Amino acid sequence: MDISVFQVAGPVMTGPSSSHTAGAARLARIAANIARPPFAKVSFGLFGSFAETGRGHGTDKALVAGVLGFYEDDERIGDSFSYARNAGLAFDFYEADLEGMHENSARLTFTKNDGSSCEITGSSVGGGRILVKSIDGFDTEFAAETxxxxxxxxxxxxxxxxxxxxxxxxxxxxxxxxxxxxxxxxxxxxxxxxxxxxxxxxxxxxxxxxxxxxxxxxxx
Missing domain, CATH: 3.30.70.260 (ACT domain)
Incomplete structure (x- = not known):
């Protein structure tokens, strides 16, 4: 089997889950870099396990933290909602239908200060690893590991x-x-x-x- 030490030990992170917390934070951080701040609002469409059990694993807080630029091991992840409100960033969550995607997936819609928007979908595929599946409807599928x-x-x-x-x-x-x-x-x-x-x-x-x-x- 082709398994790395990283996949066995897991990433350096603020828990509780490498897929639901660390992966979610990393996905949102990379997505925010792609969409390019500043943002007025971010809407998070949660799919599969992200929607069903994400709140218990802190997925919602991790996603907001990632948009703010917090890394996966940042101790502020648990208080990300407060940091976002203090920064004037609006955010909301809804259940998204992303049929065919990994069970830990999300659609992030960034609304910028000028009213323009950028939509990114991606997945947390385990061990803190991610895949960016699409950007504004273009198929992309890259892991942002290089x-x-x-x-x-x-x-x-x-x-x-x-x-x-x-x-x-x-x-x-x-x-x-x-x-x-x-x-x-x-x-x-x-x-x-x-x-x-x-x-x-x-x-x-x-x-x-x-x-x-x-x-x-x-x-x-």
Missing amino acids: NTLIVFQKDVPGVISEISGVLAQNKINIAVMKVSRKERGGFACCIIETDSAVEAGIKEKLDALANVISVIVINV
């Missing part, structure tokens, strides 16, 4: 070549690449996992490409 670029772009020929060219020029090796689109010739989302961190200057070069709409960097 350096990751999220590029929103126009779906036209040559864009992928331009993006990979910038990375190659800066000696950034691509480990995994996945492209998702909703319709031909519209917009696409490109998930690129890299072997090394993507610095701010490289992000600026990617942002400057004519057919690139936005670039989000997650360095681990």
Whole structure:
């Protein structure tokens, strides 16, 4: 069996559960990085075990804590509701129908101060590990365990070549690449996992490409 020591021992965390607490906090923290603060409100749609037993495991508090940027071992997780209210962040919870997803899953809808929104779905898959399944309807499915670029772009020929060219020029090796689109010739989302961190200057070069709409960097 391919089992790591991390999966056996579990993550460094504030409990009680690696999947319902630590995983939930990490999922929300990564989702908030993708959606990019500040936020006026976050709605959490809980599915499966998150909806059924999440409150007893502190899933609700962990999700709010993650949105606030608290890490999985932060002792403030238990008081995250108070921290959110003090920060002026509104939040609510509801039961979501996410058929076909892992039993520990959630839909996070971020409403920004300017009224725009971003919707992210993801799962806590055990041992504090997560999968980001979709961003604004684009299929993504990445674990955020390696350096990751999220590029929103126009779906036209040559864009992928331009993006990979910038990375190659800066000696950034691509480990995994996945492209998702909703319709031909519209917009696409490109998930690129890299072997090394993507610095701010490289992000600026990617942002400057004519057919690139936005670039989000997650360095681990």
